Amino acid sequence: MARMKFLCDADRCIECNACVTACKNEHEVPWGINRRRVVTINDGKPGERSVSMACMHCTDAPCAAVCPVNCFYTTADAVVLHSKDICIGCGYCFYACPFGAPQYPKVGNFGSRGKMDKCTYCTGGPEVDLSLAEYEKYGSNRLAEGKLPLCAEMCSTKALLAGDGDMIATIYKERVTKRGYGSGAWGWRTAYRETVAM
Amino acid sequence: MKCLRLLALLLVVSLAPPAFAQGTAPNPDSAPNPTAESVNEEMLFKQESKIGGRITIPDERAQYLIQPQGRDWRQFHETYLPWIAGAAIILMLIALVMFYMLVGPAKSEFKPTGQRIVRFRGIERFTHWITAVSFILLGLTGLNYFFGKRLIAPLIGPVAFGDFSQYAKYAHNFFAWPFTLGVLMMVFFWVRDNIPSRGDWAWLKAGGGLVGNRHISAGRFNAGQKIVFWGVVLGGTLMFISGLILLFPFEWVDVNGMQLTNVVHGLIGSLFVAGILAHIYIGTIGMEGDFEAMVEGTVDLGWARQHHDRWAEEVAGTARRDDPPAPPPAGARQRI
Numbered sequence: 063m064a065r066m067k068f069l070c071d072a073d074r075c076i077e078c079n080a081c082v083t084a085c086k087n088e089h090e091v092p093w094g095i096n097r098r099r100v101v102t103i104n105d106g107k108p109g110e111r112s113v114s115m116a117c118m119h120c121t122d123a124p125c126a127a128v129c130p131v132n133c134f135y136t137t138a139d140a141v142v143l144h145s146k147d148i149c150i151g152c153g154y155c156f157y158a159c160p161f162g163a164p165q166y167p168k169v170g171n172f173g174s175r176g177k178m179d180k181c182t183y184c185t186g187g188p189e190v191d192l193s194l195a196e197y198e199k200y201g202s203n204r205l206a207e208g209k210l211p212l213c214a215e216m217c218s219t220k221a222l223l224a225g226d227g228d229m230i231a232t233i234y235k236e237r238v239t240k241r242g243y244g245s246g247a248w249g250w251r252t253a254y255r256e257t258v259a260m
Numbered sequence: 261m262k263c264l265r266l267l268a269l270l271l272v273v274s275l276a277p278p279a280f281a282q283g284t285a286p287n288p289d290s291a292p293n294p295t296a297e298s299v300n301e302e303m304l305f306k307q308e309s310k311i312g313g314r315i316t317i318p319d320e321r322a323q324y325l326i327q328p329q330g331r332d333w334r335q336f337h338e339t340y341l342p343w344i345a346g347a348a349i350i351l352m353l354i355a356l357v358m359f360y361m362l363v364g365p366a367k368s369e370f371k372p373t374g375q376r377i378v379r380f381r382g383i384e385r386f387t388h389w390i391t392a393v394s395f396i397l398l399g400l401t402g403l404n405y406f407f408g409k410r411l412i413a414p415l416i417g418p419v420a421f422g423d424f425s426q427y428a429k430y431a432h433n434f435f436a437w438p439f440t441l442g443v444l445m446m447v448f449f450w451v452r453d454n455i456p457s458r459g460d461w462a463w464l465k466a467g468g469g470l471v472g473n474r475h476i477s478a479g480r481f482n483a484g485q486k487i488v489f490w491g492v493v494l495g496g497t498l499m500f501i502s503g504l505i506l507l508f509p510f511e512w513v514d515v516n517g518m519q520l521t522n523v524v525h526g527l528i529g530s531l532f533v534a535g536i537l538a539h540i541y542i543g544t545i546g547m548e549g550d551f552e553a554m555v556e557g558t559v560d561l562g563w564a565r566q567h568h569d570r571w572a573e574e575v576a577g578t579a580r581r582d583d584p585p586a587p588p589p590a591g592a593r594q595r596i
Contacts, residue, residue: 096319100316101316101323104299109297111299117501122547124330124331128337128338130404131413132413132418151429158334160327161325161326162321248301249325251301253443
């Protein structure tokens with residue numbers, strides 16, 4: 063089985079936000095929820111870089127560890143998913159997540175956050191694959207159709223890479239070798255306790 | 261001439277090192293490559309503890325790209341907190357059981373005078389019990405946030421435990437308010453009698469007379485009760501402030517502030533539960549007559565003279581005007 067990861071090549075990302083829009087559309091994500099976002103670092107200064115970020119599907123995921131009701135599980139592809147039927151909307155996963163991935167549909171005051179929502183790596187949830195119940199709660203399940211996450215698939219500059227970790231690391235390494243520079247695999251050290259060796 | 265000046269200018273420009281091109285890979289034609297100079301994770305983490313930037317969505321929390329502190333908070337919440345809370349509660353239970361077995365409950369061997377005096381008015385008892393019931397519910401539902409999945413979930417399954425925890429969360433959020441009200445009312449009714457006074461030090465030095473069944477002179481509240489009172493006021497205040505911040509997430513603090521608030525709330529709450537266990541012990545089986553006082557509101561004058569002699573004198577002194585004088589029982593301390 064593959065070990066699925068995301069890698070954003072910040073030297074290619076042009077902050078077009080198409081990944082954000084594609085994600086919202088593909089999964090019919092409600093207003094106010096961003097499963098994916100683009101953060102621009104050093105905006106307007108030399109060396110500015112934009113990074114597209116969503117759930118990194120961490121190894122030994124902090125969200126899963128702190129969840130008081132154990133609603134998280136990891137698939138055979140190493141994708142971190144959760145059950146909205148068990149989630150109590152306590153907000154702990156947001157405190158633990160290094161990437162700000164968990165989102166809540168309600169404002170949150172008086173503990174009424176609603177069920178947590180986050181990037182599923184286009185893998186749906188615990189319901190039957192490609193069922194209506196799964197789509198309504200978690201969005202589409204592209205992996206079950208043999209496709210990779212839409213955000214990476216439609217990235218115009220191929221900055222955002224999704225797929226088996228070793229494979230996307232190889233692609234990134236080739237790019238860095240060819241062009242002679244690279245700002246690194248953002249978030250990998252925090253998410254996977256390793257980075258792409260150059 | 262003009263041509264020569266232009267040439268000199270070009271020479272100067274080309275010799276001046278561009279500020280942004282240091283340490284970057286040159287182009288094949290050895291000219292500097294401005295796009296190669298960029299920020300990277302390692303460099304940014306040397307400057308700041310978390311990486312953030314500009315976003316185009318209104319959610320301010322999304323501006324942080326990476327906050328590794330999440331892993332530190334996880335370490336606290338999943339390793340230190342369950343151990344600290346578990347150790348505090350279990351050690352307290354062991355200590356109380358040992359104390360009960362070795363020393364036993366404090367007996368009250370007073371001669372009943374038959375005269376009942378009011379120790380706690382109805383509103384005071386209401387204050388105590390609204391706080392007590394809220395505290396027990398808050399304590400249990402609070403511990404559920406980190407002990408539930410380890411102790412209850414394996415017994416009833418993840419879905420039933422999820423439903424249970426949902427209601428436990430609502431209960432935790434709701435009972436915070438009657439608890440806060442109760443603590444405020446306690447301050448209103450009892451702060452006057454809980455101000456440390458001269459006899460308290462002697463009471464503490466004698467261990468409250470719990471060992472050896474002696475009775476140390478005390479006012480309406482003895483030094484032990486004063487410690488419980490101020491502990492509840494201090495603990496209640498810290499729990500209220502930290503709880504309010506947690507109940508209105510990101511209203512006043514950022515994600516690191518939320519983590520810290522949760523640490524404070526969890527630690528103080530666990531120690532609060534362990535401390536109140538001792539109070540429950542003394543108030544029920546540890547001290548004869550105490551529970552009765554908080555349930556019925558009245559105590560026998562003899563009991564009062566034995567346990568709270570200075571207070572008994574105050575009350576009996578005013579009562580004597582209306583009631584026939586009761587002979588002071590032998591052994592009761594008389595203070596002038």
